Amino acid sequence: MAEVRNDPAQHRYEVLEDGAVAGFAxxxxxxxxxxxxxxxxxxxAFGGKGLGSVLVAGALEDARDRDLAIVPICPFVARYVHAHPEFVPFLDERIRKAFE
Known part of the structure; x- marks a missing residue:
């Protein structure tokens, strides 16, 4: 099962598959x-398993839970938010309208 963790020292979220870092945001x-x-x-090597979506979902949920305004400059994160409008209310107010 995949696990998402925040690595603040490297400024990234990581998705782990069987203990190995499979990707990062x-x-x-x-x-x-x-x-x-x-x-x-x-x-x-970990492609085709949906780990990118697992990673971004976990990162966005953590940001939301920490009351952080989300700014998705990364195209993958932006596409994810477009496809999952439940995250739109948590976007930075200056860009929220572009996603509504």
Missing amino acids: EYMEVRGDRIVFTHTEVDP
């Missing part, structure tokens, strides 16, 4: 109440 250093997602990547 990078973010800029959290400042104030915003988290800016910049890049998401899944190792091709």
